[in-house]
Amino acid sequence: MLSRENEWIWDSWYVVNGDDLHAFYLMAPKSLGDPDLRHINARIGHSMTRNGTDWTHLPEAFGPSEGDAFDNQAIWTGSIIRDGGVWHLFYTGITRETKERVQAVGHATSQDLMTWTRVSSSPIVRAEPPYGTLTIDGVEHFRDPWVFNFEDRWHMLVTANEGSDWGTVAHATSGDLSEWTLHAPLVQDSRLRQIEVTETIFIDGKWMLLFCASGPDIQREGIHSGFGTYCAPAVGPAGPFDLDKIEFFAPGIYAARAVEFQGKWLLFGFLDSGEPGGFQGVIGDPRELRLTSGGTLELI
Template sequence: MGFTRTDHWVWDFWHANDGVEDFLYYLHAPKSLLDPHLRHRNARIGVATSADLQRWVDHGVVLEPGGAADFDGSATWTGSVVQADDGSWHMFYTGTRFLSADTVTNVETVGRAVSTDLVTWTKQTGSLSADPRWYETLADDTWHEEAWRDPWIHRDSAGLWHMLLTARSRTGSGRDRGVIGHATSTDLQHWTVQPPLSEPGAGFAHLEVIQLVTIDDRPVLLFSCDTDHLAGRRKADGVQGGIWALPLDTDVLDSPLDVASAVQLTTEDLYAGRAVRTRTGDWALLAFENVDSEGTFIGGISDPLPLEWAPDGSLSFARTEVSA
């Protein structure tokens, strides 16, 4: 296993590279909690560095929750890191606030932190919330959380920044409201929430840890959904959850994405997959080790798993080993 901590569970993560080292930002919570389900209430963001995506040096916590009344008062969750034109690094992360100690009810909001070295981060004022014109919020009383998390930042060819998020539509049937949330910005500081990039009814109660990346000149959307959060026909057919991939014709986000056509890349023994580019230019998937054969949570991040495009046009694991 590529990255683990003996005293902490490790799960969702994201990646950055400064041209010298790879930086792995990861969620972690102490195993002294005993119940792995409690990790979500106690998540902190840590960072580790590597020269080969396999051997990691841990640097500990880089971002923690704010005060009790802040949008990130309970925990800091998944995000992404991009570099602005002035060279500064911007981390967009999920802040969550649980409303009580005995329920899973929580409100998720996106915050931003800035760094010059990818290690020391300073939180910025302001945050971004789900817009009730298009997105389900806690006030609708239709879901146990206000889903607005896992921000992934993508810059299109015109220079416009897009934020893709785990969200739920205000419309749709019951559980089957999972959509890709969307916001845009010209400067990484001021964001405008847009309508969803996908339609409800695709068979997912949520689409988590979204990533849009171009592999060998072909864009692909990656996301994860576990078995418990499949919906509609997928649920009825007994489909198992995992990591999903949707090849795209373009990375220009000017039309709805057909997430119902996504193809499963892994089962849910791996989760929250991220495609990363190695030092040799190959593409590989990192994912966290989710559950064992008995369904017990494991925690820890895999070594790179080589990726390639299959003859049928789907993203798949390569048969040859990849070099970092």
Template sequence: MTFAKNDHWVWDFWIADDGEAYHLYYLQAPKSLGHPELRHRNASIGHATSADLHTWRDHGTVLVHGGPSEPDASATWTGSVVRGDDGLWRMFYTGSRFLRPDAITNIETICVAVSRDLHTWHKSADFALNADPRGYETLDDSVWHEEAWRDPWVFQSASGSWHMVITARGRSGPDERNRGVIGYARSDDLENWSVGTALTGSAGFAHLEVPQIVGLSGSDWLLFSCDGSHLAGPRAGLPGGIWLAPAASPLGPFDLDQASLLADEHLYSGRIVHNRSGRPVLLAFENLSGTGDFVGRISDPRDVEWNGHGFVLAPELQERQAVK
């Protein structure tokens, strides 16, 4: 069944697998706010567990926003969880700090929290990773409404080094709507990070949200989300949703020109997880209803299949989406 909360909207999420249980970390905001757009500046992080990706046990809130001077002063946003060589689990998440109550202007910073058991988390107060203005657009450029530096996806390479891909914006592009890039940082120990050059150029996206590097049928792919209102250049006016682009390696190059939709905007913020049978499945949050209203719950897993030309969702899902 889907994961939902009666009194909260649920949207972006990420999953950690300890070998016995899947740990779901999700963004939540109270429906008492009235309008779903207000959820972004009121987000906290919740936690649930499952043995099969279908039935979930909710454990409540694990992280909330920080104090006025902290990088997550307004809200805690999307991230990922990895287990370090020291045995500790680390949650790299986005701290959001809105500058004014009457505007969407905000600065995004990558923060970290640490856990021994995936249940109790402690923020690391001395860690903050920001966009490097030498290679990435910042709020000081006065081009975009936010300093985009969010949704960190962290993974370890075969050599033992750690890599982070990030939703970011480049300092140049065909126009202000066409600057979305995959940002990059590297670490040897999960504590000290160096920001590197972007792994992609501009390719018709104002942002590439919730990126994930995933292996499918022996090849590497970049999974990300971009809604239709943030498509640019030759993509402007086309449908948006969850995208999949081929990659030469986990660090690219990524062929964004060949990016194709895996799901339309009824679903968003997709994550591909391999179930206990080893099959790749997609989970996403249910975004828009058939009437265009925000839904705010997490879908059941849906099989991801190769149709001879590319990866698609299982046919029964595509039929179900069409009648929503």
């Protein structure tokens, strides 16, 4: 289990570097008292393991900026990739002025995964039509960038909303990781209130979409609803996604990430039942992951 004595930890993402697995995660001090306050006080923590279960805590990786910037309140979920000899962190930022109501994507770089330098005090991608810029709940959802390279092009998947307020997967592309072009949503009329913390993986010859949601988010007919992590078959890493075959495969494990480490696919996520008091502020021990005969995922 990945835990810290004085901080709650939750959403996470991972980097395999040689024999080491690095975990980056949101954290906030338990001294806040109320776990619901963690969101507007989040920073990025950093730990490392060589076996997936015994963790060494490293210095804080990244925190809110100073002064007038889009990310001066808190830092939210992101992802890390390597291009040449440089590591690139793509993250969500929120500002003191609007708190969680407005979300945008930032970019930082590092040579060693320890010290990070912002590329800009302005977001590199933010919500604009056709994505909802003010949804029914009064929030501009545009967060959790998942970045990968496919067919010599960089792609970014982002948690977002359509103008209809249904959750969608926003899509942006780049040739150089600096200039990004925002494209049409990858999902239309999802009947899901959110498709949160997305990731696509290629496992046993099949592409899969992973995302998390809570029970009330699932309004699509025929899909089992619960609090945790879901999967759906995909044609490729940027879709299309078969939402009629969504599977709720990891109940109580939220914002889960699939990581290929030491020859196995492992699932890491924070533990939360979704019930009052169910948030534990820890990331559970990894669960091995495999593709089922039906073309979805299951935990071993």
